[in-house]
Amino acid sequence: MGAFLNKPETKKYNENGEGNGLRYGVASMQGWRVEMEDAHHAQLTLNGTLSDWSYFAVFDGHAGARVSAHCADNLLESILQTEEFRRDDITEAIRAGFLDLDKKMRELPELSNGEEKSGSTAVCAFVSPKQIYIANCGDSRAVLARNGAPIFATRDHKPELPSEKSRIVQAGGSVMIQRVNGSLAVSRALGDYEYKKVMGRGPCEQLVSPEPEVSVHERLDSEDEFLVLACDGVWDVMSNKALCAYVHSLLQLTDDLVAITNQVIDTCLYKGSKDNMSIVLVVFPAAPKPDPEAQRADRELDETLRQRLTVLLEQSAGQEEDTSNHFSHVLKELVKEKIPGLPPGGGLAAKQALLDKIYREFYPDHTDSSEKFDCQAELADAFGAN
Missing domain, CATH: 1.10.10.430 (Phosphatase 2C, C-terminal domain suprefamily)
Known part of the structure; x- marks a missing residue:
């Protein structure tokens, strides 16, 4: 989990697309870590009556890549299949989808027998014509920018947060060196089932909770510039304000979102990030144009x-x-x-x-x-x- 290469692996995976009035770019890089444990999902058009909805997500795995990969492949469908989504209760549907996925994933053979102990953070966003729904579980982060500045950011779920620490202690655990039981650096995650074995407590009352925090934001077409979803390899060395200012300036130089996302993670590497890095940049019509x-x-x-x-x-x-x-x-x-x-x-x-x-x-x-x-x-x- 903490092993590093002698030199960083700087080869990048890229992806981009355009639709529903949005453009997006993706960049991910292994960096100094011995294994790439990040995953992502970007889908401009959902099926059926949701053709004008888009979905974006970043997953930051730890102790292996199995859970992050499974979440990238299955979280969207888990949310869409909930009864709450059919009732148009999107906020509750996202929450239920996270919990359902975590419950079902526990039954995968390699996870149920204890051979695989990995977990993953998850940050995702649904962009509809009128709203943006953002959910976060762990310390990956989403930031929404207007006029070159962050107007919303998800909260990182760290064990030392009072509300998180209270849950951990009530479940019989402890917070040492800002980690759950002195080991895990996040207090909410998918997977990590060795921290979810306290009898008599529900899934959201365990040492590590799979419950996301969900927020909804009305779209402002004249002001919304971009949405960034990224793992902590980016946020470790860039504040919300700094990253928004940086992306805003890069959009004034080029409309190539792959080039911009590559530039961001390269800059984070030079600033000292030692982690895997993944970023999804979603650009709205009011974003700056090359000047x-x-x-x-x-x-x-x-x-x-x-x-x-x-x-x-x-x-x-x-x-x-x-x-x-x-x-x-x-x-x-x-x-x-x-x-x-x-x-x-x-x-x-x-x-x-x-x-x-x-x-x-x-x-x-x-x-x-x-x-x-x-x-x-x-x-x-x-x-x-x-």
Whole structure:
């Protein structure tokens, strides 16, 4: 659960689509973890009379990928099949669908016999023509942005929250080092059945609860810009405000949502994220469009960074016998210059690919240009997680 690679796996899975007046992009990356345990589901059109509804979800597995994969494949149908959904009680249908899935999943052979102990967080959203229904179970998070700022964010279910800790203690457990029984870092999740064995208590009264928190938001076509669903590998190093500002700025540069989501998780990697990362970006009609002035300013910023980094490289050339941390040293000097106009929320980390390219051009004989990952802790400190 806590094992890491020597270097991050940066190959990405991407997906995108357009329909029902929405556009979406997906990016996921294994990163430093030895296994990819995230999963997701994006569906622009639901079946039958729900053809104008869309569904998006992110699942962050732990102790294995079995539960997250099963949830990605089955949560939507579990919700749609509830009696509550047929009665148009969508909020209760989502809640019932989570509980039903958790109950049925327990009977899967590899989970019922105890061989598989994995669990998964889940954050999902239904977008109808008039409303957005958002549900969260665990510490993946959804954020809705208007005018470049977050107007709603789901609550992370952490064991130290008073209401969560109270349930855990009443079920006979404890919260140590901000973990359930000193082990699990989330207080709500699907799966994790070793924490759901307290006799005489219902599914929502166990050490770990499968119950989501569900909210509904009226759509404002003139103001809704985008919805982000992402696992904690993103939120560990980006605040809600920073990520919304960053995505808003990227939408002014390109309408390629795959490029934007890739840029976000790369930036999070450079900011110090050590976890798997998955992000689903859902864009509404009022989102920013590519702007020639913003694009011009970005090109000028790139040229400024090229000039300043080249100067620093020339000044440091031949000064260091040990070049193992040369790149990080030069970047730290660049950080000190506080160059104006860096991407809001992304900062210098958003330009890491450009800086790496400039460095490799200056030192073409340095075949391992991934030196930045060897000193990631130092770079993350220099770039700053916000």
